[in-house]
Amino acid sequence: MTASQPPIAVAPAQPGYRPPDARGSSEMAPRSMWLQALRETFARPGAQFGRVWVVLLAFFGVFAPILANSYPILVKSKAGQVFSPMLANLFPIDFTLIAVFMAALILWGTGRFSFLKSLLTILAIGVVTFLIAKAVCNPDPTPQYDEYRRREVAGEFSSVIRTIVPYSPNDRLRDRGDQALLPPSRQYWLGTTEFGEDMLSRMLAACRIALTIGFISTTIATMIGVSYGALMGYNGGTIDLLGMRFIEIVEAIPRLILLLIVTVSFGRSLYLMMVVIGLVSWTSDARFVRAEFMKLRKLDFVQAAVAVGLPRWSVLFRHMLPNGIAPVLVNASFGVAGAILLESVLSFLGLGLGPDDPSWGQMLEQARKGGRGFNWWIAVFPGVAIFLTVFSYILIGEAARDAIDPKLKKLRD
Amino acid sequence: MLIYLIRRLLLFVPTLIGATFIVFMIMALSPIDIVATLLPPGGELLPGEKAAREEYVMERYGLNDPPPVQYLRWLNNVSPVGFRIWKRGDREVEAAKKQQTEMRDAKVVELRAAGNMKLEEIEKETKKIDIRPNPGQFRFDKPAVKWPDLGESFIQSRSVAPIIGAALPVTLTLQLIALPFALTLAMLSGIWSAVHRGRLLDIGTGTVLLGIYSVPVILLGTLFIGFLANVQYIRIFPAAGLHSDMAAQMRFFPGTHNGHWESGYLLDWLWHLAGPVLCISYVTLAYYSKLTRTALLETLNADFVRTARAKGLDERVVLFRHAFRNSLIPLITVAASFLPAMVVGSIVVETIFNINGMGRLAIEALKANDRELFLSTSMLILILQLTGFLIADILYAVADPRVSYDS
Numbered sequence: 131m132t133a134s135q136p137p138i139a140v141a142p143a144q145p146g147y148r149p150p151d152a153r154g155s156s157e158m159a160p161r162s163m164w165l166q167a168l169r170e171t172f173a174r175p176g177a178q179f180g181r182v183w184v185v186l187l188a189f190f191g192v193f194a195p196i197l198a199n200s201y202p203i204l205v206k207s208k209a210g211q212v213f214s215p216m217l218a219n220l221f222p223i224d225f226t227l228i229a230v231f232m233a234a235l236i237l238w239g240t241g242r243f244s245f246l247k248s249l250l251t252i253l254a255i256g257v258v259t260f261l262i263a264k265a266v267c268n269p270d271p272t273p274q275y276d277e278y279r280r281r282e283v284a285g286e287f288s289s290v291i292r293t294i295v296p297y298s299p300n301d302r303l304r305d306r307g308d309q310a311l312l313p314p315s316r317q318y319w320l321g322t323t324e325f326g327e328d329m330l331s332r333m334l335a336a337c338r339i340a341l342t343i344g345f346i347s348t349t350i351a352t353m354i355g356v357s358y359g360a361l362m363g364y365n366g367g368t369i370d371l372l373g374m375r376f377i378e379i380v381e382a383i384p385r386l387i388l389l390l391i392v393t394v395s396f397g398r399s400l401y402l403m404m405v406v407i408g409l410v411s412w413t414s415d416a417r418f419v420r421a422e423f424m425k426l427r428k429l430d431f432v433q434a435a436v437a438v439g440l441p442r443w444s445v446l447f448r449h450m451l452p453n454g455i456a457p458v459l460v461n462a463s464f465g466v467a468g469a470i471l472l473e474s475v476l477s478f479l480g481l482g483l484g485p486d487d488p489s490w491g492q493m494l495e496q497a498r499k500g501g502r503g504f505n506w507w508i509a510v511f512p513g514v515a516i517f518l519t520v521f522s523y524i525l526i527g528e529a530a531r532d533a534i535d536p537k538l539k540k541l542r543d
Numbered sequence: 544m545l546i547y548l549i550r551r552l553l554l555f556v557p558t559l560i561g562a563t564f565i566v567f568m569i570m571a572l573s574p575i576d577i578v579a580t581l582l583p584p585g586g587e588l589l590p591g592e593k594a595a596r597e598e599y600v601m602e603r604y605g606l607n608d609p610p611p612v613q614y615l616r617w618l619n620n621v622s623p624v625g626f627r628i629w630k631r632g633d634r635e636v637e638a639a640k641k642q643q644t645e646m647r648d649a650k651v652v653e654l655r656a657a658g659n660m661k662l663e664e665i666e667k668e669t670k671k672i673d674i675r676p677n678p679g680q681f682r683f684d685k686p687a688v689k690w691p692d693l694g695e696s697f698i699q700s701r702s703v704a705p706i707i708g709a710a711l712p713v714t715l716t717l718q719l720i721a722l723p724f725a726l727t728l729a730m731l732s733g734i735w736s737a738v739h740r741g742r743l744l745d746i747g748t749g750t751v752l753l754g755i756y757s758v759p760v761i762l763l764g765t766l767f768i769g770f771l772a773n774v775q776y777i778r779i780f781p782a783a784g785l786h787s788d789m790a791a792q793m794r795f796f797p798g799t800h801n802g803h804w805e806s807g808y809l810l811d812w813l814w815h816l817a818g819p820v821l822c823i824s825y826v827t828l829a830y831y832s833k834l835t836r837t838a839l840l841e842t843l844n845a846d847f848v849r850t851a852r853a854k855g856l857d858e859r860v861v862l863f864r865h866a867f868r869n870s871l872i873p874l875i876t877v878a879a880s881f882l883p884a885m886v887v888g889s890i891v892v893e894t895i896f897n898i899n900g901m902g903r904l905a906i907e908a909l910k911a912n913d914r915e916l917f918l919s920t921s922m923l924i925l926i927l928q929l930t931g932f933l934i935a936d937i938l939y940a941v942a943d944p945r946v947s948y949d950s
Binding site: 176375376378379380382383384386387388390391392394395396467471474475478479480481491494497498503504506509510513514516517520521524525528 | 554557558559561562565566569570572573574575750753754756757758759760761762764765766768769770773775776883886887890891894895905906909910912921924925928929932
């Protein structure tokens with residue numbers, strides 16, 4: 131420190147630190163309750179760990195085909211032509227996910243825009259990208275994964291740039307002879323499966339499936355649960371009575387059993403599974419929202435909103451919902467964990483996704499059935515991935531619950 | 544409270560009916576062709592043979608009725624209160640059949656004598672003679688209380704009841720060993736960490752328990768089988784089933800027999816149970832331990848505990864006689880609702896360890912499109928689940944006089 135500088139304690143430049151605003155008040159800028167809760171949630175080491183892992187998963191899931199692909203990123207042929215087989219073989223959904231991820235990173239990362247506006251922008255970007263990509267993309271429906279390896283060996287290219295993991299998740303490495311069930315090595319970082327596919331590549335692809343199933347099914351469950359619970363809690367009386375009986379009936383059927391019946395009856399499909407997990411998981415949300423709305427509907431501000439003559443949906447969703455949604459948001463974090471677990475159990479039982487859709491549960495099933503003996507790398511890596519993901523969401527959920535309900539937290543400590 | 548309990552009991556049956564209805568309708572509306580499952584695959588030797596067979600199967604299992612009717616028939620069969628059904632071999636049915644045959648024969652003779660009708664017309668005319676009761680019809684002459692008829696398994700071609708009778712005890716034994724084991728351990732560790740709250744060990748235990756809670760059963764089971772029951776690594780535990788092949792010839796207790804050591808039936812059985820019980824109980828253990836800690840902390844902060852301490856009572860007396868007893872209320876009620884969750888969990892565990900219990904039975908039946916068998920197993924799981932909820936509710940009302948239900 132030079133002598134010319136005044137000896138004032140300068141606040142250290144922490145990440146996220148904001149200097150006092152221009153009005154000169156030393157107090158922190160006013161924040162909404164939600165922002166406060168979010169900050170408190172992620173101030174905890176457990177939740178921080180959870181967030182890091184989930185962001186990492188999202189990154190792997192979004193960029194899976196760019197991180198692991200049998201098609202090289204860039205190829206320079208002997209004639210001097212440069213082209214990218216990888217880009218030519220990406221699916222529209224890949225472009226969409228990447229666009230959405232980048233947009234979310236920019237809009238929410240900077241924190242300049244309001245949540246709702248950003249959400250709508252991101253959705254719009256997603257839809258537009260999907261439509262454009264759908265028109266432009268033309269991936270090979272029956273991919274020849276070994277095509278470029280063969281041509282490289284044949285000496286057709288002067289230089290080839292490959293992805294970090296140069297194998298697609300369903301690439302059975304037919305050109306290399308028997309590569310089945312190799313333990314982790316320098317060539318195959320996490321080993322290979324019984325069909326000779328690279329485990330790491332499959333793990334990356336499975337991240338995407340796990341996260342999509344978690345998010346989409348939880349979104350569906352939350353939407354159903356909130357609307358159902360809101361109607362029951364606000365109306366009360368007969369609607370409430372009948373509604374609760376229906377919830378009891380649905381809750382009486384174990385979710386796993388219900389899911390098993392539907393997947394066995396209507397076939398295996400990723401999208402069906404997302405929807406069905408959502409359709410069977412909404413009851414707890416409905417109960418929470420119902421309880422909150424029963425309390426809220428007697429309060430003055432709701433009575434006032436009704437007296438002013440606002441339409442029903444406005445009273446329900448603009449006035450009451452923001453005050454009663456906290457437990458639902460906490461529940462959503464546990465819901466994602468539950469959905470991922472359900473999917474893995476279903477695939478493990480051999481009734482979920484088929485071998486073409488790599489998922490962690492399906493890899494564990496392969497490990498259990500075993501080709502030649504027990505191959506630990508097929509069990510341990512996906513199993514630990516499920517564990518870490520579920521653990522992360524539970525940690526985030528617990529932290530969020532404590533942040534939203536300080537009274538509970540005091541009890542627990 | 545009595546009114547509450549009665550209402551709760553009365554709701555049990557409609558809930559069960561509603562839940563089985565949902566299960567039945569999903570299965571009935573699915574595009575799966577049960578007739579194709581029931582008939583042997585392949586073509587037909589005689590023209591029209593296959594169609595006739597299909598018709599017979601549809602008729603026999605009542606598959607040509609609309610699904611709600613099929614459901615009602617199934618419900619009537621499995622319910623202990625409902626209509627009895629006339630069966631082939633009942634005296635009245637046989638008598639009616641005999642009479643019908645005689646009358647039809649007489650009619651044929653009569654119509655032939657008249658002479659002006661075609662053969663098909665005569666047949667049509669005689670079919671009109673229908674002496675009841677026919678097999679399959681409701682009978683009203685006997686009281687409506689009967690044994691439930693669970694139907695016949697499509698695949699195994701035998702009655703569902705004995706199949707379930709063999710599987711249910713296996714699952715229940717597993718649960719009844721795993722549940723007390725998990726709860727006792729959980730209470731001990733919960734009390735321990737509540738007493739040492741805030742210290743490093745308590746925080747460490749809390750994190751570890753949360754971690755254990757997140758370990759998927761499918762991972763633990765696979766690793767257990769893969770590493771501890773595998774000649775490739777260490778083979779100290781058996782990999783499948785609940786008994787060794789030689790278990791039937793074993794003596795019950797361990798001991799030396801003919802000069803060499805024999806582990807005996809009991810030990811052999813316990814050895815097989817180790818893996819499944821561990822896999823069933825660990826999630827419950829982690830969850831319940833955290834719950835015990837919370838409940839105990841709540842009472843430890845209460846005034847009456849401070850009073851007890853101020854009286855100079857021994858800390859152990861304060862802990863167990865004053866605090867722990869009062870924190871038992873939430874623990875008891877939650878414990879009752881664990882049973883159904885564990886039954887569902889046993890679906891996975893039984894599949895991993897190849898144990899022929901209810902869970903595995905349900906999965907196998909579902910995979911084979913065995914509708915009757917699956918409906919019965921899932922109904923039993925539903926009953927277990929609802930009973931668990933019911934017991935939890937009743938215990939809650941009984942254990943805590945502050946809870947009021949009559950509002």
